[in-house]
Amino acid sequence: MKFMENTKINFMKFKSFGFGLSSVLAFGSIIILLMGVNLGIDFKGGTAIGVSFSENVSIQEVRGSLKSVSLNDNLVDLSGEEIKYFGSQNDVMIKIKSLDNEPENFGQIVINHLYDSMYSKAPENKNDFILSLGSVSPKVGSELSGKAFWSVVSALVLILFYISVRFEFRFALGAILALVHDVIITLGIFSLTGFEITLSTVAAFLTIVGYSLNDTIVILDRIRENMKSSGTVMFESTINKSINQSLSRTLITSLTTLFVIVVLLVYGGEVIRPFSFTMLVGVIVGTYSSIYIASALLATIYQSSNK
Amino acid sequence: MNSAIRNRLVTILFVFGLGIYALLPSLRYGLMDESKKSNLSDEQVDYFESRSIKQGLDLKGGIYIVLEVDLPQLINNLAKNKDSNFNQFLSELKDEYNTSSSDFFTVFESLADENKLKLPRYFINYGKTKEQIITQLSLQSEDSIKRVIEIIQNRVDQFGVAEPTIQKQGNNRVIVELAGIEDPERARDLLQSTALLELMIVKNVESTNTIIRQIDSIIATSNANNTQSDEIDELFDSGSSSELGFSSLLISVGGNLAISSKDLGTFKDILSKDDVNQILEATNSTILTSDSSIKLVNEIGEEEEFYTLFHLFNNAELTGGVIEDAQMRLSQAGVTAGQAVVEVEMNSEGSREWARITGANINNRIAIVLDKKVHMAPVIRSQIFGGGTVIEGLDSIEEAEDIAIVLRAGALPVPVTIAEERTVGASLGADSISKGTLSMAVGLLLVVCFIVFFYKMSGLIASFSVMWTLILLLGVLALLEATLTLPGIAGLILTVGMSVDANVIIFERIKEELRNGKSVRSAIDSGYERAIRTIVDANLTTGIAAAVLYQYGSGPIKGFATVLFWGIIVSMFTAIIVTRFVFDFVTSRKNIEKLSI
Numbered sequence: 001m002k003f004m005e006n007t008k009i010n011f012m013k014f015k016s017f018g019f020g021l022s023s024v025l026a027f028g029s030i031i032i033l034l035m036g037v038n039l040g041i042d043f044k045g046g047t048a049i050g051v052s053f054s055e056n057v058s059i060q061e062v063r064g065s066l067k068s069v070s071l072n073d074n075l076v077d078l079s080g081e082e083i084k085y086f087g088s089q090n091d092v093m094i095k096i097k098s099l100d101n102e103p104e105n106f107g108q109i110v111i112n113h114l115y116d117s118m119y120s121k122a123p124e125n126k127n128d129f130i131l132s133l134g135s136v137s138p139k140v141g142s143e144l145s146g147k148a149f150w151s152v153v154s155a156l157v158l159i160l161f162y163i164s165v166r167f168e169f170r171f172a173l174g175a176i177l178a179l180v181h182d183v184i185i186t187l188g189i190f191s192l193t194g195f196e197i198t199l200s201t202v203a204a205f206l207t208i209v210g211y212s213l214n215d216t217i218v219i220l221d222r223i224r225e226n227m228k229s230s231g232t233v234m235f236e237s238t239i240n241k242s243i244n245q246s247l248s249r250t251l252i253t254s255l256t257t258l259f260v261i262v263v264l265l266v267y268g269g270e271v272i273r274p275f276s277f278t279m280l281v282g283v284i285v286g287t288y289s290s291i292y293i294a295s296a297l298l299a300t301i302y303q304s305s306n307k
Numbered sequence: 308m309n310s311a312i313r314n315r316l317v318t319i320l321f322v323f324g325l326g327i328y329a330l331l332p333s334l335r336y337g338l339m340d341e342s343k344k345s346n347l348s349d350e351q352v353d354y355f356e357s358r359s360i361k362q363g364l365d366l367k368g369g370i371y372i373v374l375e376v377d378l379p380q381l382i383n384n385l386a387k388n389k390d391s392n393f394n395q396f397l398s399e400l401k402d403e404y405n406t407s408s409s410d411f412f413t414v415f416e417s418l419a420d421e422n423k424l425k426l427p428r429y430f431i432n433y434g435k436t437k438e439q440i441i442t443q444l445s446l447q448s449e450d451s452i453k454r455v456i457e458i459i460q461n462r463v464d465q466f467g468v469a470e471p472t473i474q475k476q477g478n479n480r481v482i483v484e485l486a487g488i489e490d491p492e493r494a495r496d497l498l499q500s501t502a503l504l505e506l507m508i509v510k511n512v513e514s515t516n517t518i519i520r521q522i523d524s525i526i527a528t529s530n531a532n533n534t535q536s537d538e539i540d541e542l543f544d545s546g547s548s549s550e551l552g553f554s555s556l557l558i559s560v561g562g563n564l565a566i567s568s569k570d571l572g573t574f575k576d577i578l579s580k581d582d583v584n585q586i587l588e589a590t591n592s593t594i595l596t597s598d599s600s601i602k603l604v605n606e607i608g609e610e611e612e613f614y615t616l617f618h619l620f621n622n623a624e625l626t627g628g629v630i631e632d633a634q635m636r637l638s639q640a641g642v643t644a645g646q647a648v649v650e651v652e653m654n655s656e657g658s659r660e661w662a663r664i665t666g667a668n669i670n671n672r673i674a675i676v677l678d679k680k681v682h683m684a685p686v687i688r689s690q691i692f693g694g695g696t697v698i699e700g701l702d703s704i705e706e707a708e709d710i711a712i713v714l715r716a717g718a719l720p721v722p723v724t725i726a727e728e729r730t731v732g733a734s735l736g737a738d739s740i741s742k743g744t745l746s747m748a749v750g751l752l753l754v755v756c757f758i759v760f761f762y763k764m765s766g767l768i769a770s771f772s773v774m775w776t777l778i779l780l781l782g783v784l785a786l787l788e789a790t791l792t793l794p795g796i797a798g799l800i801l802t803v804g805m806s807v808d809a810n811v812i813i814f815e816r817i818k819e820e821l822r823n824g825k826s827v828r829s830a831i832d833s834g835y836e837r838a839i840r841t842i843v844d845a846n847l848t849t850g851i852a853a854a855v856l857y858q859y860g861s862g863p864i865k866g867f868a869t870v871l872f873w874g875i876i877v878s879m880f881t882a883i884i885v886t887r888f889v890f891d892f893v894t895s896r897k898n899i900e901k902l903s904i
Contacts, residue, residue, distance in 0.1 A: 130730065
């Protein structure tokens, strides 16, 4: 089947438009991020409880039940915490901030309270009621945040080093900027949808870093190869030629990857959804950035250094 | 067939065979029905369990818990001559440590400097200089974490969980993973209970009355002195009757003093007053509440819960260290008949002590105290020989069983707190498995259709290699005894998507070479040659990301990183070596003029 063969699209003609679009998206994302990201309990500390009722419940009902929870002989109002459905209207996920003087077994106390106060809608066996319980102390939360931050930074540095050795520093610069671009925009869109950032989203982000780079390198590899024959004269046309040559590969691979990600998003269930969504956005942004950030930046860098 | 091709075939078949062999136990075990599984001998179960791909807690359901040794409490236990300065320091230390990410003893040292705390005053047994003391204290903390791990190991072993994992994290944490736990609440209590058993003599009624009068007068004076204080106002607002003092909170139930559950907070506040502490220390006594409550109807007809108060000699006569065995029994006779009790047997030294104590305290009451809660306080009628005793007043058979376990396993030297917990119910785990499997099947099918549509026969070859990628990857996971987690399943699906990529790069190159007018044979050769470099470069960078993830991640994330990393390696093998072989094999047999690509 012939697909995108011998295309002669002048990608670099739209370079300025690409830079503009990316700047707007990145800038918008940064503003969204500055307005506050929805950090999960992994990084902020707190308790997340998933419970499964035997019939549909309304969020109001659950909120009402959490109005007064008895903790350490004090009544505490937890109705202001984040409560949302988890997949179906039977299942509810509740996220509670860390409290001062939180009793041991806090999550279990809340589960027991919900079970007792909404007994008529709860399953017979209490062990079927508990879907999941996660609790992270603020101390562990801050440790995990630090680790996550350094893991992303060290991955970027290692990759920068690798590309600098295999290609040259100018290539690496474009590639890394493309990665930063991908991560920021994906993070922005991700935050806009209200998903919260957890350990598995960080994993998804690192995978995007790997994936987007994969894409970038395939194109950079072509550029390097074509540069051997044409040198750095007419650099933009060399880049255009390289992008066109690898275009069918770029699109086919992105499509197959997108297929499986969409399948994950549709069939993979609630637990994995934030992960799949991050991958979906990341793959699209990553494919775009290989062309319009990594390659276009390279063109700009070469042009300015040749003047 | 020439010898070069034959050698490659042998290598590939060998790898495939290895993959299938590694995967066989998982398949056989996974497909076995429950009745057959229960007939397996222990060795067979061990064999299958160790050779099969393990499921993570997020798939199997279970509890992952990180326990942290309460180091501030350990310091408090080790300190002598504690005064208000020290208590102030300790509470600051707790706050500071809980919010900072530095090492405990770094915080300890800087805070001690800041407060100009004279460490030798409190820790003279551990050295004369600050450095000596800190070294010794950190040795003590290492020692206690070792003991905590041993004891938790003991408890888990006796609780009977399949394949528990217990490991040390950092220098003051223990990670415990228990798969397939039905009742997470019970497991958590079992891990966390300090299980400090103390046998303490109950003070007589006269001295108890004296101490209550003294506490009353302290409250009265502080009340008079601090009428302006907000804190005190608050205290008295919460407990309406406490304006009259401590005694007004108490009622008499069956010859014991009892306190309503709603007054427990006020009670704790009273006991934490410095003056009250001094009186208790001076009389070598302590006040503890009962473990279980009694329900009584109060004046206005509401049911209220009451806890019994006990005024005890502060020094325990005996502690759990002398216990040799503890068993749950159903009580045979008396008022407790049919109830679960724990029978305790002491070692010879404990038995001698026990005989001496019971002999010396006939007609006194002795309280059996577990984790600072009084379980019972019977009157000693006669001297007891043989070191046996019985703990009553337990709510259920499970509670009795668990207390017996923790008493046998020993007390924790320091309390532990839960730093992190992740519990996944069995139903959510099963749901994730079925959804993950479905996604994988659908994803694989879509990808195969897509590439066959694009690349015709060559697409079939690529599909063949993708299928083998999946089989070999699972085989590697089984060989590595890696744990498959939900993100890991996502990684498998992602590998399917990405492993096509190497094939695509190669095919596109071959097509290009063909367009440039090369023959099929030489197009394949140069296509592969040129593509390999790109594939290696592109995959290695994803490999770097996976390695970083593996380093930093815990549990589920590690599972994902493992799959991603090996997925890259396996997919490079199948794309570069296996598909290449198929192409070479086909083109070597007959001269193909047109490649279906």
